[in-house]
Amino acid sequence: xxxxxxxxxxxxxxxxxxxxxxxxxxxxxxxxxxxxxxxxxxxxxxxxxxxxxxxxxxxxxxxxxxxxxxxxxxxxxxxxxxxxxxxxxxxxxxxxxxxxxxxxxxxxxxxxxxxxxxxxxxxxxxxxxxxxxxxxxxxxxxxxxxxxxxxxxxxxxxxxxxxxxxxxxxxxxxxxxxxxxxxxxxxxxxxxxxxxxxxxxxxxxxxxxxxxxxxxxxxxxxxxxxxxxxxxxxxxxxxxxxxxxxxxxxxxxxxxxxxxxxxxxxxxxxxxxxxxxxxxxxxxxxxxxxxxxxxxxxxxxxxxxxxxxxxxxxxxxxxxxxxxxxxxxxxxxxxxxxxxxxxxxxxxxxxxxxxxxxxxxxxxxx
Ligand code: F6P
Numbered sequence: 001x002x003x004x005x006x007x008x009x010x011x012x013x014x015x016x017x018x019x020x021x022x023x024x025x026x027x028x029x030x031x032x033x034x035x036x037x038x039x040x041x042x043x044x045x046x047x048x049x050x051x052x053x054x055x056x057x058x059x060x061x062x063x064x065x066x067x068x069x070x071x072x073x074x075x076x077x078x079x080x081x082x083x084x085x086x087x088x089x090x091x092x093x094x095x096x097x098x099x100x101x102x103x104x105x106x107x108x109x110x111x112x113x114x115x116x117x118x119x120x121x122x123x124x125x126x127x128x129x130x131x132x133x134x135x136x137x138x139x140x141x142x143x144x145x146x147x148x149x150x151x152x153x154x155x156x157x158x159x160x161x162x163x164x165x166x167x168x169x170x171x172x173x174x175x176x177x178x179x180x181x182x183x184x185x186x187x188x189x190x191x192x193x194x195x196x197x198x199x200x201x202x203x204x205x206x207x208x209x210x211x212x213x214x215x216x217x218x219x220x221x222x223x224x225x226x227x228x229x230x231x232x233x234x235x236x237x238x239x240x241x242x243x244x245x246x247x248x249x250x251x252x253x254x255x256x257x258x259x260x261x262x263x264x265x266x267x268x269x270x271x272x273x274x275x276x277x278x279x280x281x282x283x284x285x286x287x288x289x290x291x292x293x294x295x296x297x298x299x300x301x302x303x304x305x306x307x308x309x310x311x312x313x314x315x316x317x318x319x320x321x322x323x324x325x326x327x328x329x330x331x332x333x334x335x336x337x338x339x340x341x342x343x344x345x346x347x348x349x350x351x352x353x354x355x356x357x358x359x360x361x362x363x364x365x366x
Contacts, residue, residue, distance in 0.1 A: 015155035024309020213365030
């Protein structure tokens with residue numbers, strides 16, 4: 001009997017827990033006699049290559065991978081099949097729509113369904129391909145926690161743990177030197193990582209994109225603490241944070257096919273703004289960067305990712321295409337891809353987590 005084939009891929013920035021999802025899918029599929037699981041290397045690029053880079057996934061090559069960081073299938077954030085970067089006849093790069101070619105190729109290769117593990121960019125692609133007739137299911141990945149439809153994405157809590165561990169180290173050196181320490185964390189246009197790290201670590205100041213800051217208020221908070229005799233201050237700033245009268249800090253980048261601008265550099269900008277606003281303390285900056293995405297997932301993310309993998313395969317069996325696995329109210333369910341990508345998941349400024357931060361004296365510079 002020929003078996004049905006499902007293709008799994010990981011797209012966008014990597015994230016702790018990707019391998020645990022892959023293993024969950026493979027293990028659950030093994031319980032069915034009539035399915036085989038395959039993986040496309042580097043998101044959809046593996047399918048689009050002249051000789052496709054697709055590997056069979058089995059218990060042997062996925063054994064024990066739930067503890068490993070990264071993704072065994074590799075990934076890219078320049079592989080959108082609807083805006084695929086290719087060289088034209090005059091040798092210049094341009095973006096072209098290869099979605100029909102992709103769908104036809106998947107049909108020719110005999111795939112019944114696709115599981116796309118990725119963030120908002122990847123799930124926007126899933127939705128577009130579903131609208132064109134592809135049997136596709138999404139799994140929400142990202143350290144940023146910025147996807148709607150799910151209370152948490154996997155990888156977020158590991159990033160917060162890494163950031164909090166780093167923050168703790170900065171506290172002891174800030175204290176020894178009576179310094180102001182600024183730690184820049186990732187998160188794109190959402191302040192989830194910064195907010196949770198600030199509460200978990202016990203920061204004095206937390207600056208997030210959802211609450212543009214007034215630099216004078218930040219200086220006031222620093223001065224107040226120095227006046228109290230507590231001679232050091234720890235600040236967590238989200239990479240997408242911005243002053244009330246300013247814009248976000250970006251890194252120049254001309255990579256074709258990339259969906260988002262690169263954010264970064266706010267720690268140094270903030271440091272200068274503090275000095276310009278009269279802050280007399282000694283200031284140091286730390287940009288945590290990709291450390292937050294690397295390494296082994298914490299147990300919570302391994303469990304969440306495994307549940308997502310098992311659920312994704314069961315959704316294939318149920319034919320729940322055009323949907324994304326989700327974690328809501330401590331349960332695993334599914335939501336439409338449309339709901340998942342219709343809006344960005346910002347931190348709500350009237351939520352209890354913001355109330356908690358304010359309640360323990362964290363200033364948002366507002
Ligand atoms: O979306 C995850 C993320 O790590 C963001 O927090 C960050 O802005 C971006 O990806 C960095 O992208 P890259 O890996 O391309 O530098």
